[in-house]
Amino acid sequence: MDDMATVAAVRRSTRTRPLSPARLLEDAVTRAGLWQRLDERAAGDPGGLSVLVTPGTSTYGDLTTAVSAVLVEQLIDLLGDRGYRNITVGAARCGPDVWLEGLGLLQTCRRLGYGGCTQRGNTYRIADLSEDVEPARFPTSSVLHGSGMSRAWLEADFRINIAKNSTHPEFGYALCLANLLGVLPQADKHHHYRARRDGAEVVVDLLRSYAPDFHIIDAVVSSHGCAGSYVGKPLGTGTVIAAPDGALADMVGALLMHVDPVSSPLNARVLRDHGLPDDYHLDADLTPYQGWRNPPRALVEAVRRLAPDGRAHRLFSIASWQVTPGAAEVTDPALARLSRLLTTLIRVADENPAASAALCTVVGTAASASFTVRAWRTGFRKEKVRRRDVSLAVDPDAYSHRDFDRINGLLQPLEEIIDALPADAWLMRWQHLDHSILFGCERTVNAPYAEFVRRVDISQTISYMADYLGGRVHVVSRDVQGRPTRQIERNLYLAQPNYMAFYGGPPIDVCKLEKISYEERSQRIAWQTVHSPNGSAEYDDGSVVFLPADGGNRTRIVVRVRQRFTLPLTWQVFRPETRPKLREPLVQDSYQRFFTRTLDNFEAQYEGRPYRIGRPWEKQDDMLAAELPTQRLTEAARLVRSVTAQALAVSKLPGQLGPDGFRHVAPVDVPSRFGLLEDLREELRPAVSGFWQGLREAVARDRRSR
Incomplete structure (x- = not known):
């Protein structure tokens, strides 16, 4: 298989030569050599070859942001026609899908159109790639060392990665390589693969150890604009891209968007460390999509300035997704309002310069605040800085004794x-x-x-x-x-x-x-x-x-x-x-x-004394319930309302009315209107006393050392 030509194929439907999505898919995968690679792997037994298909399924009621289930089932039919019937659809979710937790992934897949059987009667299984996790053999040099992977991913004989053609407010565009973040097992992708670890390093190490065998980009109906991966903005682009190499497929996809492939930090890192295949060939028309809109450069730079390990970045990522009505109203109404504001601005920003400026201003202000907080913690609150999990970033085999x-x-x-x-x-x-x-x-x-x-x-x-x-x-x-x-x-x-x-x-x-x-x-x-x-x-x-x-x-x-x-x-x-x-x-x-x-x-x-700076990452598997700034804002608003209600409450006048017409009040008769302050004082008392106790112990220790 190493001697097989590496071809990136692009099939497009035009006015003069209209093609159906099924025909686009079939032509693209055929020209890119999918069947030859499958046949070589099957070694004459296609029925015994387990094929895992991993389409992007992150969506909030807007199918534009997810890979078309119809296209996936058409691929399954093509596989079935050639005898490949041991097929599993592994749902890949890349976003902070807070709003889907109650619904469940499998039920969500059914709503997206994955019913387990195609219209032509070819059956397939649906697997949640965050379940049935087994230890994976990532080397000690990998940022994923010690992490597991779904059994479905590890045991698959052939893996096909399918990404949606969409823009991204941080990467600029998000295609096959970005979709690989979704096949990793932890449910909270942002926490584990964007904040705790660098997303680019995660993808590089995944490609080195457990790479997909084939990649497809669903660009029949794309999602473009300021944040096409988050808020669907459909554009009929009538295209399917296929290639055995994810970096090559993404390069072609980026050129069709008329952007530099290395403008995405994720793709730039993969291209630098993983590179493109040797002697690849393009079977493609690279004329950019007509009417395509990429995210404004000011917005992309502002979002990148939001540190992924900070709450501001997480808040923007979550709030940019469409909130299901009523999903966050009870627990976090401030987040729901912020989400409606951001999604509204994102939808109209491409056509409305004022909305675009407002969106960039909001995110830019948050980025400046986040930058100031990080700088302050670096100098004065080092215990608040997050520690980092990283890869080795160099090839150990490149150095001799x-x-x-x-x-x-x-x-x-x-x-x-x-x-x-x-x-x-x-x-x-x-x-x-x-x-x-x-x-x-x-x-x-x-x-x-x-x-x-x-x-x-x-x-x-x-x-x-x-x-x-x-x-x-x-x-x-x-x-x-x-x-x-x-x-x-x-x-x-x-x-x-x-x-x-x-x-x-x-x-x-x-x-x-x-x-x-x-x-x-x-x-x-x-x-x-x-x-x-x-x-x-x-x-x-x-x-x-x-x-x-x-x-x-x-x-x-x-x-x-x-x-x-x-x-x-x-x-x-x-x-x-x-x-x-x-x-x-x-x-x-x-x-x-x-x-x-x-x-x-x-x-x-x-x-044996502690001396490390920074905060370790939480032990728990998920951080979906992590507190966001909007939750604090909601609690602050509730506190203000409570204090105001207490201050404005009309209560019985204290004391007793005497025969002289004056009210006689004893100290015990005066009600306390500062219960909250008293509670705060009691909460602070252990911290203050602990500080002075620690200071006395430190002074005593210094005297002994002299």
């Missing part, structure tokens, strides 16, 4: 320079070198060396660093005791220095080769940066050494690094290298703060 073994030799000249620099009062040394920073520091801690190296794993040094957000480690080799000696690691940190987040500075995201050695009187880890997925760093090389001190009664930690991080555009224009009197104090202060906290973390690891 020699690449790891030469790291120490590459670092040695730089370490000699660092050691020769004068140390300041904090035993820290630093120097500019070729637009990068050479830095070194050390600390001797009151911990016996043998016990310190037992509790503090040298191979986990990167995760002890300050502002560590998460990462992934792939061990390449181990010694006879099972300890890692060579490993590849990807690690993420908050923007450095933290205030760079206010200027748009991204998190530090680097992939490193690491060499680890265990000697009788020392342990050492040295690393070299080989890739930065987000371009945040050019250099982030260095080493950490554990050494015995005072005859082994204490432990000496030595850190040496070379770093060069990419500055935000504002600072690039400012050119701090031309203002050394301003730059040098800033550099010295930022490095002193970062590595002081890093050395503190080593001690905390030894003592």
Whole structure:
């Protein structure tokens, strides 16, 4: 099959040559080589080959946003004509389908037209790809390592992925690759595959381990406009696209929309890491669709600025779907109103410039607020920042043992320079070198060396660093005791220095080769940066050494690094290298703060104290019930109404009326109108007392350490 030609076929119905959807489908899959690939896989037994068809089924009463069930059943008939009768339809849902939970997926599929039997009598099963989940063999380098997949997906002999032809307010367009997010098992796709993990990395790793065998795009009736994947806006495009490769099918689909295929960050990542097939062929007319409207660039950029792991992005995603009348009125009326506003603006924005401007303004304002919140948390509320699950982002097989073994030799000249620099009062040394920073520091801690190296794993040094957000480690080799000696690691940190987040500075995201050695009187880890997925760093090389001190009664930690991080555009224009009197104090202060906290973390690891920043992701399987900002707004409105009602309530006057005509009131007769404030005070009392107790314990601990 590897020698079979890779063809992307486009069949179109025109005024001069009108074709039915069934004919478009048959011609497209035939020209793209579906039958040859199926026959080769079946090896003469088509009835024994299990075929899984996964059409996009995300819809809220608007069939325009879902793949046509009629087209899917026509494909099943074509398969049946050739003897392939062991067919399962696996429903793929890509959106935050909050409103469908009560209905159930199988019932929803029936409403979409999937009845289990075609008009020609070919039967098929319907499978919920979020059920009957089994462990999957994703490698340790994968962002999906440890995740499962539906048994229907894992055991299928041949998988056909069918996507709807539609625009998307964040990706720009959403076709076959975007539809693959829907075949993953977790019901809340946004939480698990867009927020906790990067959607592009998820798709890349899925293609590497469990890729579909064939892809089809249903463009008979497309959904275009500002958010065609969310709010249906039908356009008769009379087209079916078919290809054995999803990236190739999406490239053709994007060209027909008259957009750059790499304008979608999801597709750009797949094209970069997965690439297109060798020697592919296009059997296609790529004339763009007449009357097609893509999302405004301002809207796409605004939505991308909404961090996927934030509530604002989740709120926009949910509210942009059409709300079933009455579904959210009782539990979250604010969300229902916001949904009606957004869907109304989306529907008219393409023809109404004022509505388009209003939509972009609403989303842009939310994006600015979200950006400010993220920057504030980076600098001042690090416990609120979400940690990240990531892939390794590099191919472990691309590096030999020699690449790891030469790291120490590459670092040695730089370490000699660092050691020769004068140390300041904090035993820290630093120097500019070729637009990068050479830095070194050390600390001797009151911990016996043998016990310190037992509790503090040298191979986990990167995760002890300050502002560590998460990462992934792939061990390449181990010694006879099972300890890692060579490993590849990807690690993420908050923007450095933290205030760079206010200027748009991204998190530090680097992939490193690491060499680890265990000697009788020392342990050492040295690393070299080989890739930065987000371009945040050019250099982030260095080493950490554990050494015995005072005859082994204490432990000496030595850190040496070379770093060069990419500055935000504002600072690039400012050119701090031309203002050394301003730059040098800033550099010295930022490095002193970062590595002081890093050395503190080593001690905390030894003592068993918590030191990690950020919030871990919830353990529960779903986050469909996660609180949204509109829920807080609803509760706030209810609270205001309650307080107002109490304040305006007419009650019996206190006290007793005396014979002199005056009302005599005792203190106990006065009713409390501040019950809510009293309750709030009682709620805050444990937190306040706990704060002061913690402060007293910290002061006592500092005194003991002196």
